[in-house]
Amino acid sequence: MTTHVVVMGVSGSGKTTVAEGIAERTGWIFAEADKFHPQANIDKMASGTPLTDEDRWPWLRDLAAWMAEHAARGEDTVITCSALKRSYRDVLRADVAALGGGHRVVFAHLHGSAELIADRLKGRKGHFMPASLLQSQIDTLEELAPDEDGVVLDLSADPQQLIDEAVADVAPGR
Template sequence: MTTESATPLEPMAVVVMGVAGCGKSTVGEACARRLGWHLIEGDEHHSSSAVEKMRHGIPLTDEDRAGWLARLGSLLRQEAALHEGAVLTCSALKRQYRDALRAAVPELRFVFLDIDQQTAQARVAARPEHLFPASLVTSQFATLESPIGEPNVLRVSATDPLDEVVATVVAWMTSSDRSPK
């Protein structure tokens, strides 16, 4: 079997998603660097009222997230118009949130960083400077609608070594066969 170096056939966009503590920012940044794509850090685009709610341990509602998802979709659409790849970090916990992003970029792909609640809780508790308190991890798991079975979704374990996760994502994004693994 011959291995050839594959490159994307067209500029692509991918969302690195999952609950708090799964490693979205770390994986997203590493993938963007490896792919040479623009990183859009979803947390940087929350409204000030949403940030305040999270800082006070109040879970966000669908209404709180609507404007945020619209901003993120617009940013992804702008990157597509520039014909540059983009990696977005975004929890995208519900199907309706993912569909809102898909509406902005129809061939959008999602990398689901799957993690158990106990590990996510420990990771979030270990970063007290982050805007998201550990007390909200439970609400994230309660909100999560698994993307497994949706189109253009790759599930990876959030506890695998970073290099392995990034290699898996980059191989999937640069392969002509982007079916879920």
């Protein structure tokens, strides 16, 4: 059985910081989902245009395949991904679930106020996602449903506390 943690949330919520911390603590393989985007998606977002579902499906399938490849080798993973909609999370779960054998895809949702996230985005440098797209992500976000494996973390907490909480939920004993 393997575990695959998807650290999710809107842009600027701290996904990379928390995911890297989980990977460091657990020794699991880490990937930044932004690295899987085709250049057309990056250019679209950089120009201030939100992605559509059609833009996202191939990207999500690539992320799911990456997790499934590692699961098939018995390797646990941690990946960042906005995973804004339930249907997106369903795609991320599908390939790993198809392997059978009790593999787990669990979501760590970094949740917080739009004001806090907007303040963080103002200070962020070197990322293609402009702060102007934050509201479109907030509008798209569907909270984790009770039947989804995951934990909601208050992103106003210290990053180390968020990492501790996530690890306690997804990798007890680490």
